[in-house]
Amino acid sequence: MQTIGLLGGTGTLGKGLCVHLADSFEVMVGSRSKDKAVAIVEEILNEKSERGQELKERLIPAENSEMVSKVNTIVATVPFEVAVETVRSLASSFRGNQIFISAAAFLEKKDKEFQAGSGRSISEQIQSLLPETVQVAAAFQTVPAAFLYKNSIIEGDVLVATNKKTTYDACAQLIERIKNLRPLYVGSLEVARDIEGLTSILLNVAIKNHLKNPTFKIIDETHPR
Ligand SMILES: NC(=O)c1ccc[n+]([C@@H]2O[C@H](COP(=O)([O-])OP(=O)(O)OC[C@H]3O[C@@H](n4cnc5c(N)ncnc54)[C@H](OP(=O)(O)O)[C@@H]3O)[C@@H](O)[C@H]2O)c1
Numbered sequence: 001m002q003t004i005g006l007l008g009g010t011g012t013l014g015k016g017l018c019v020h021l022a023d024s025f026e027v028m029v030g031s032r033s034k035d036k037a038v039a040i041v042e043e044i045l046n047e048k049s050e051r052g053q054e055l056k057e058r059l060i061p062a063e064n065s066e067m068v069s070k071v072n073t074i075v076a077t078v079p080f081e082v083a084v085e086t087v088r089s090l091a092s093s094f095r096g097n098q099i100f101i102s103a104a105a106f107l108e109k110k111d112k113e114f115q116a117g118s119g120r121s122i123s124e125q126i127q128s129l130l131p132e133t134v135q136v137a138a139a140f141q142t143v144p145a146a147f148l149y150k151n152s153i154i155e156g157d158v159l160v161a162t163n164k165k166t167t168y169d170a171c172a173q174l175i176e177r178i179k180n181l182r183p184l185y186v187g188s189l190e191v192a193r194d195i196e197g198l199t200s201i202l203l204n205v206a207i208k209n210h211l212k213n214p215t216f217k218i219i220d221e222t223h224p225r
Helices: 012-021 034-047 049-058 064-070 080-093 122-129 145-150 165-176 189-209
Strands: 003-007 026-031 059-063 073-076 099-102 107-110 113-116 135-138 156-162 181-187
Touching: 003 012, 003 064, 012 026, 012 034, 012 145, 026 034, 026 064, 034 049, 034 059, 049 059, 059 064, 064 080, 073 080, 080 122, 099 122, 099 165, 107 189, 113 189, 122 135, 122 189, 135 165, 135 189, 156 165, 156 189, 165 181, 181 189
Parallel strands: 003 026, 003 073, 026 059, 073 099, 099 135, 156 181
Antiparallel strands: 107 113, 135 156
């Protein structure tokens, strides 16, 4: 069975992803502290006790560096402010043809409103730090994490930006394992900035319209949903 690693998997998005990904994969829940990873896995198993022994067997607590050196596919779920530095500090642990999916969204807050961050996306900054063989993708930015953790089904589209179609295909296979999430290819890493910017729209929409956990779905007439 394939193992997916979550970098900073102990937070809101990490917990949400790990309970869904564990339906199909082993999941290494990474943390700066092994003790914290063990405690969070314990917490998840208590909160999801109906999932029983299978979930217990599939969630593996680990230190971030151990996880990065062991798995082929990593999803980074650390706050955007520390994502680039976190990858820099682990750069020597990456190897071979790994896939690195960044969920981070570069945001700025001005006058009580969120805006897309100016300059290169977090995903592009991360790609520039990693060996060329490691392919970076941006994905999951618009998936509401708390809702994902609470619910067994979440509907929405996951926009993916990455430089190679083969990397997109690998990301899509992972995303499709989460029931009712649809992966959609947006383009190269240069458009990751646009995907990251969508998070600011969701945050503003939620605040100004009193919405809880909004997300995006792309509607088209050939595939009505
Ligand atoms: N929350 C959402 O709804 C949502 C939705 C889509 C995308 N995202 C994106 O997903 C990412 C994670 O969001 P989140 O809400 O899950 O974050 P979070 O819960 O605040 O943090 C996630 C984890 O990051 C690690 N971390 C915190 N500070 C760190 C530091 N200074 N250096 C290294 N690691 C640190 C912590 O793990 P350890 O202490 O165990 O190391 C923490 O459990 C963000 O980039 C966000 O843009 C969030």
